Amino acid sequence: MLVTIFFLITFALGVAGFYAWQYIRPSIPFVEETSKDRIQAIKRLSIGGHEVASALTELIEKDGAGEWPPRSDHDNWPQALRPYKDIYLELIPLLSAAPPSLDDAVNTVRREKYRALMRKLLTERINIAVVEAIMSSVEAGNLSVLPRDAINGFYCCVAVCRHAYRWATIPVVKVAQLETVIDFPPELDAPWPYLQRYFGVTAESGNNTANVVHNFDPNGNRVYKINVGMSELIRSSEETFFRMFYDLEVLALPIYCSMVQAVASYDSNDKLSTIKHLEAVSTHLRELLLVFYENVHERRISQSVWLSYIQGFQGWGVGRMIDGEFVKYDGLSGNHVLLFQAIDAFLGLDRYLTDEAMDRYIPYNQRELCLSFKKHSLRNKMKEGDRADARIEEELGKIVKQMRVFRAAHRTRVMPYLEQPAPERLPMTAGKSVLKGDTLNEALKLLDDMMATRLRETV
Ligand code: HEM
Incomplete structure (x- = not known):
């Protein structure tokens, strides 16, 4: 009897010790205080040869000039x-x-x-x-x-x-x-x-x-x-609208880093760390999406001025002959934002943008990062019956859910902006140029269908 109790206690201590070690072992840091710390941690992983970490490091070092969001100097030029x-x-x-x-x-x-x-x-x-x-x-x-x-x-x-x-x-x-x-x-x-x-x-x-x-x-x-x-209403709506896209990238950095860390810890069979990094992705994503929820509404960005004064400048809709064919280019869209592409890739979802659109509008190192996230997507690695993998799937599911909530909210929030009267122009979005469809309603229905399809694909 005593031997059995001794055996059970030893076994329980062993198991507890194993799990405690998973939490405290110094393989991959869980909490990185500053952007600099985070970038350094990813750099260390990239020096260790991790592919996704290398893609993120390359993006930050080259395109970001060592920082993310990218550092831009507008004064010290020749x-x-x-x-x-x-x-x-x-x-x-x-x-x-x-x-x-x-x-x-x-x-x-x-x-x-x-x-x-x-x-x-x-x-x-x-x-x-x-x-x-x-x-x-x-x-x-x-x-x-x-x-x-x-x-x-x-x-x-x-x-x-x-x-x-x-x-x-x-x-x-x-x-x-x-x-x-x-x-x-x-x-x-x-x-x-x-x-x-x-x-x-x-x-x-x-x-x-x-x-x-x-x-x-x-x-x-x-x-x-x-x-x-122009009026204060136009100027403040413009400022709020464009600042959102910069703020998104500020809040996206910890997400990119945690996604890389999640992949790296899974690859080193440290599944408890993977779960913690996925929890961090969820937490940071919640914070990031608030930028959208708190700004895309009438009090922050006026619906009466957005279509005419804010969106139009970023459109394009012209082109030129290339090798005997007319090629028309589009302007900007929220669909260019790296964060959404990176998360979709990390979740193993197919891309929203076509290959052609990626090559035209998304910088090479951003594309490479997304390809790398897709290649290493944890969802393709889950083993049935593995309890840690089940927890990982649960965490990934929470991220999917947040993306679904965002896509559903985006779909309803943006419509009033697109429905505003703008008699000076033909129906157009910056990202899709002059819209197809005989009436405004038909044109908007096509856009709504795109958003609805993406929502359905987010599973
Ligand atoms: C008044 C503001 C906005 C309007 C009217 C608007 C409108 C649209 C429309 C019509 C589409 C589908 C067509 C396309 O791909 O271009 C779209 C896609 C998209 N927009 Fe917006 N948008 C707005 C603001 C934003 C903001 C602030 C974000 C980022 C937080 C965003 C993120 C996206 C993304 C990621 C897509 C691609 C589809 C997806 O991944 O679900 N949009 N937007």
Whole structure:
């Protein structure tokens, strides 16, 4: 009898000790206080050869200039590049008009005037040969001319100059929507292919990374605004709307890191750590989604001004002939946001965007990170009957649930913004350009179907 009790106590202590060790062993840290600590922890994993950690490290070091969200320097550029910023800022008060004219002829005159002025200033102040020399030096790897954070700032500047030239008046008007090809000033074309290659995207238009996430200086100030001379309602709605996308990436960093840690701990058979990192993903995701829930409503972003004054600038809808075929590019959409793509990939879901859209609008290192999350998705590794795996599945399920709640909320919250009257234009979203469908209702139904389908796929 005594022997049995002794055996049972020893066995129980052994089991308890094993689980306690799983919690305290120093393999992968659970709590990382600062972004810097988190980035360092991921770097250590990448040095250890972990593929997903390497993808995240590459993204942060190259595209982020060592930080995430990416650090963007909008001031310390070679003299030859500075006029781009000056010209955007000098001309921006002329871009928006209130109320927009419904007369095509008036709008055409306005647009021609804006474009002529931009062309004139660019010709007078930019030396294309010097710009190209700087860009090819950067391409050859000489980052002392234009360090990574300055490349990010410059990318943003050229992208927003191109969007300003493309529309040439805000709100977006029908005559502008009906254009198919635009002859850009050579100064706006010259640096673009270098920037496209540096970031690994092919679109003539900008994207969420260039136009929005890079549009904040290291002090958190938004640099290139759109509606500078307009009402307080328009300006504050614009600021709130675009700041959300930067704030999302601030709150996304701990999620990217915890997802990498979850994969790495699972690979080293440390399933209790995996569970803890998944819990951290859930906690941080809840906090991140609050950015959407707390901002996308009438009191923070006015429905009456969003469609006409805020969304339009980020659209595109023009293209050019490539190898005998007309290629049209779209503008920005929430579907460019890295966080949602990364979580979908981590959960093993198929992509929302097509391969073509990924190559056009999503920077190469962001695509690589998502591919790596997908390849290492824990959901493909779960073993039936394994109790720890069952707990892991449960945690993954909680993340899926949060994504479903977000997608359901997004679907209903965004509709009133898209339903607003905008008689100056044809129905359009920035990300899908002029919409298909004979009536506004038909066009919106197509968008709603896309969102409903994505919601159904989120399982
Ligand atoms: C008034 C604000 C917004 C409107 C009107 C809007 C509208 C839309 C529409 C129509 C789509 C489907 C078509 C497409 O893929 O482009 C879409 C997709 C998407 N939007 Fe938004 N959106 C808004 C704000 C946001 C914000 C703030 C976020 C990020 C928190 C976001 C994230 C997404 C994502 C991730 C998708 C891709 C579909 C998915 O993954 O579920 N949107 N949005």
